[in-house]
Amino acid sequence: MTHASHFLTLADIARHLDATLVGNGQTAVRGLATLKDAGPDQIAFLANRAYLKDLAATRAGAVLLHPDHGESCPAARLELDNPYLGYALLSQLFDPVPARDRPGIHPAATVADSARLGEGVCVAANAVIEPGAVLGKRVVVGPGSVVGADSELGDDTRLHANVTVGHGVVVGKRVILQSGCVIGGDGFGFAHDGAGWHKIAQLGGVVLGDDVEVGSCSSIDRGALGDTRIGRDVKIDSQVQIAHNVQIGDHSALAGCVGIAGSTRVGKHCMLGGGVGLSGHLTLCDGVQVTGMSLVTNSIHEPGVYSSGTGAMANHQWRKSAVRFKQLDDMAKRLSRLEKHRD
Structure with missing residues (x-):
């Protein structure tokens, strides 16, 4: 209420x-x-x-x-x-x-001398605005939030408490970043030499379009070379992981616990249900809807509704079905032999 x-x-x-x-x-x-x-x-x-x-x-x-x-x-x-x-x-x-926002900088906030703050900005206690950051008009930076060096926040954007915006990130107008989300952390990039891992520096940034909302504890990684890009009016739920160099088209929506691997492109007006996983380097065309808990391993080139996996059922039924899954290859071979014999 x-x-x-x-x-x-x-x-x-x-x-x-x-x-x-x-x-x-x-x-x-x-x-x-x-x-x-x-x-x-x-x-x-x-x-x-x-x-x-x-x-x-x-x-x-x-x-x-x-x-x-x-x-x-x-x-x-x-x-x-x-x-x-x-x-x-x-x-x-x-x-x-x-109504609780009051323009001004709290005494417990840290704002770099080279940062530029627009008219009516509100910076709460323990927030940090790093050198070169640019905040548009009426931006609100909540308690404990960090705006990285050389990042830009558009007019009327709001960061709730404990949001982290990394360096070199561009955030559009009227964007809402819920508590705990991280925009512009390093992408998952490592090279293996046969014995151990070597980190690949993530040299790109993140660009969020106007009217984007990102839910609590979600992560949008910075690009390895080019930028990770989120289009206008995209809505992202809590605990979503978007990897480096992903691109998401305007007006798409991602429900909780979606995971998108690197360099995948999601079109405009797409909807991804809770727990959907997209493999890397895929393309989803405009107007694709993927139902909850589905795993997408191939590109989708026709708009429509797509699903994978099976719904929950009683455990004894599932155990029987699991046995049948293992038998499918043998059953297919037997069916093929029967069809050849009939011909």
């Missing part, structure tokens, strides 16, 4: 969302909650038919929903063709995080 420190009228909200209001526009709401938990001073939303059962009994002051469900609503309503998008926009109105 969320609460705002101020109130908005339903008329204010309807204008912001470009929604059709049915009810008293002067009704004040102070927060956003679920259909079951909302009170008279809160607004609820219905974006999934599974929660339609909670609509009739809601105590919300108003409900955001699709026009098809308007007649079933016992409260004032805001009608939108895409109520989930409306919910996303509405949630931003009641987000308390931006």
Whole structure:
């Protein structure tokens, strides 16, 4: 449940969302909650038919929903063709995080003399801004975060607590980096001489486009020579690993625990489910969707939905299936012999 420190009228909200209001526009709401938990001073939303059962009994002051469900609503309503998008926009109105930002540099922060900070920048306690770094207007650098030497952060970008941006990284406008993520760490590059490993210096950087979000504890490695590049409006969940020189196209989304090996290219408008693994040096064309826990070892050149692996089943069934897997090659050979004999 969320609460705002101020109130908005339903008329204010309807204008912001470009929604059709049915009810008293002067009704004040102070927060956003679920259909079951909302009170008279809160607004609820219905974006999934599974929660339609909670609509009739809601105590919300108003409900955001699709026009098809308007007649079933016992409260004032805001009608939108895409109520989930409306919910996303509405949630931003009641987000308390931006209201806590105060422009200025905390006394416990360390800012290099050669760093350049734009108007309205907020640098929190124990943050470090290294030499040559450039921060755009209204950038927020959270507690304990580090902005490496010669890196650039675009206007309205936010680093939550304990984010590390390595040296020579370029971050676009309105980017959100959640706590613990590392942008521009070394890629996994080593050469073996037969007895041990020799590190390959990672000489490239990382470029993040505008409106990117990177979840907590995710890593995007710097390029070995050229840059690792993440396109505009790419959304990356928590605990994702993106290796050196990977390129991800605009508007793609990666769910938690995705791993992408080096030099792989992911197209625009792609979606990778949780736990998906992509081998290195592959190409995924635009519009590819890979379902959770799939392993992709070959390039994909046609848009569509792709899957691999098997779903969970009872252990005794799995053990039988595992035996069959080992028998498949022999069964295929026997089938081939039978077909030849029949011909």
